[in-house]
Amino acid sequence: MAQDKREFKLAPSILSSDFSILGQQIKEAEKGGAKVLHIDVMDGRFVPNFTFGALLVKTIRKCSDMFYDCHLMVERPYDFIDAFYKAGADNITVHYEALGDETGKALEYIRSLGIKAGLSISPDTPVEVIAPYKDKVDMVLIMSVYPGFGGQKFIPKSLERIAAVREMTKDYDVDIEVDGGVYDENIKTVVDAGANVIVAGSAVFGKENIAQAAKALIEAATNE
Ligand code: DX5
Ligand code: ZN
Numbered sequence: 001m002a003q004d005k006r007e008f009k010l011a012p013s014i015l016s017s018d019f020s021i022l023g024q025q026i027k028e029a030e031k032g033g034a035k036v037l038h039i040d041v042m043d044g045r046f047v048p049n050f051t052f053g054a055l056l057v058k059t060i061r062k063c064s065d066m067f068y069d070c071h072l073m074v075e076r077p078y079d080f081i082d083a084f085y086k087a088g089a090d091n092i093t094v095h096y097e098a099l100g101d102e103t104g105k106a107l108e109y110i111r112s113l114g115i116k117a118g119l120s121i122s123p124d125t126p127v128e129v130i131a132p133y134k135d136k137v138d139m140v141l142i143m144s145v146y147p148g149f150g151g152q153k154f155i156p157k158s159l160e161r162i163a164a165v166r167e168m169t170k171d172y173d174v175d176i177e178v179d180g181g182v183y184d185e186n187i188k189t190v191v192d193a194g195a196n197v198i199v200a201g202s203a204v205f206g207k208e209n210i211a212q213a214a215k216a217l218i219e220a221a222t223n224e
Contacts, residue, residue: 032214093118145180154181166194
């Protein structure tokens with residue numbers, strides 16, 4: 001990610017894309033101003049849904065120079081870090097709920113590969129669990145829906161969780177990413193709460209004109 005951790009970045013999630021024309025749709029999102037591509041990896045065990053593996057990242061790596069942000073919603077993240085790194089991930093985000101006491105080690109390992117490390121917490125996990133890893137992460141991903149599916153409603157209590165994590169990490173060079181249920185109507189509220197990286201699946205790839213949808217979201221997020 002760019003050095004300024006307060007810089008706004010839209011991260012369209014390919015979970016809502018048309019996989020039969022994924023390369024084309026990625027280029028559309030980039031044309032609309034997206035800097036980050038959010039890649040939702042699910043194993044059918046950590047979450048009740050299954051998406052894709054590192055092979056997909058390898059395949060789409062040639063489509064764009066966007067920052068590939070891999071969100072591993074998997075029971076055994078350790079098993080997949082190398083594969084996603086080799087496939088071309090720029091960031092790998094792992095879930096605290098899958099790692100527990102192994103979280104620090106996993107984050108250190110991701111960074112040892114020379115890519116960015118992210119830590120994600122699901123809606124029912126206390127934000128305090130982030131505290132011991134403030135100097136080990138480049139990004140904290142706060143889930144504003146229960147992980148597993150796109151198109152869900154933003155969970156309102158997420159706003160205070162975002163503010164709390166922004167406060168907790170204010171002296172650290174950390175992006176705050178929010179994932180789930182963000183649309184034109186609420187993106188500014190989410191950014192004002194303290195998020196600077198916004199994942200949007202339905203609100204971008206779910207739309208007819210992807211570039212226009214991305215552009216409109218960025219405008220809505222950054223308008224003073
Ligand atoms: C859930 C996924 C979704 C997705 C975004 O596990 O991580 O949050 O990327 O979905 P939308 O933007 O459609 O709510
Ligand atoms: Zn995600």
